[in-house]
Amino acid sequence: MSHEYEFVYFNAKLRGETTRLLFAAAGIQYKDTRIGFAEWHEKQKDTPQGSLPYLVIDGRTKVSQSMAINRYIARIADPPMCGSSSEEELYINEIADTAATLIDEALKPFTVPEEKRQEVMTNFNDVVAPKLLGFLEKSITARAGESKNGFAVGSKLSLADIMIFNAIECGNLTEEISKYPGLKASTKKVAENKRIAEWLSKRPTGM
Numbered sequence: 001m002s003h004e005y006e007f008v009y010f011n012a013k014l015r016g017e018t019t020r021l022l023f024a025a026a027g028i029q030y031k032d033t034r035i036g037f038a039e040w041h042e043k044q045k046d047t048p049q050g051s052l053p054y055l056v057i058d059g060r061t062k063v064s065q066s067m068a069i070n071r072y073i074a075r076i077a078d079p080p081m082c083g084s085s086s087e088e089e090l091y092i093n094e095i096a097d098t099a100a101t102l103i104d105e106a107l108k109p110f111t112v113p114e115e116k117r118q119e120v121m122t123n124f125n126d127v128v129a130p131k132l133l134g135f136l137e138k139s140i141t142a143r144a145g146e147s148k149n150g151f152a153v154g155s156k157l158s159l160a161d162i163m164i165f166n167a168i169e170c171g172n173l174t175e176e177i178s179k180y181p182g183l184k185a186s187t188k189k190v191a192e193n194k195r196i197a198e199w200l201s202k203r204p205t206g207m
């Protein structure tokens with residue numbers, strides 16, 4: 001049975017963009033609702049957990065937590081983007097959760113007081129991002145085996161590739177990944193996907 005979906009996030013890419021990329025890759029229609037930062041306080045009461053994003057299913061059921069939403073879209077995609085076996089799903093989730101940590105860390109400078117911002121940003125660029133990019137590269141290398149097909153895990157596009165792609169964008173790390181062949185190949189696979197390329201060409205610009 002197909003459902004109607006509405007995805008609610010700020011008018012920004014950031015944490016919410018992974019879900020929009022997954023919807024695009026899966027070819028699933030949804031309502032892309034964007035909340036302006038100025039109207040957030042008024043709209044916050046409508047959210048299940050006081051945060052964005054959330055997903056609305058069939059106009060009734062509201063669900064919070066970006067990773068729960070991302071795993072659901074990866075699961076309902078045809079073909080699914082969450083692995084062809086339990087082990088593949090485990091490997092995909094290891095990468096997806098590491099990338100989610102990278103997104104949390106990339107967004108941290110914007111949640112601290114102004115006077116702390118530069119220090120947190122410098123720590124992200126010099127310490128946190130290289131460490132997490134190294135973990136991601138290590139996982140890709142361990143999972144690629146002999147295949148070397150460019151996907152992070154297995155033989156097709158998965159939640160792992162899409163999480164990596166968005167984490168790299170969130171952290172402004174596009175130049176940085178030239179040092180990491182596995183990450184570079186995975187992000188190339190995402191950008192080359194026809195449906196994703198179409199979304200990238202028409203999505204709203206800005207942060």
Ligand SMILES: N[C@@H](CCC(=O)N[C@@H](CS)C(=O)NCC(=O)O)C(=O)O
Pocket residue numbers: 014015016050051052053064065066067107
């Ligand atoms: N663990 C949650 C975190 C959600 C979160 O912190 N969202 C931020 C935006 S990226 C938010 O709603 N910030 C506004 C606020 O907390 O007032 C998730 O992954 O969905």
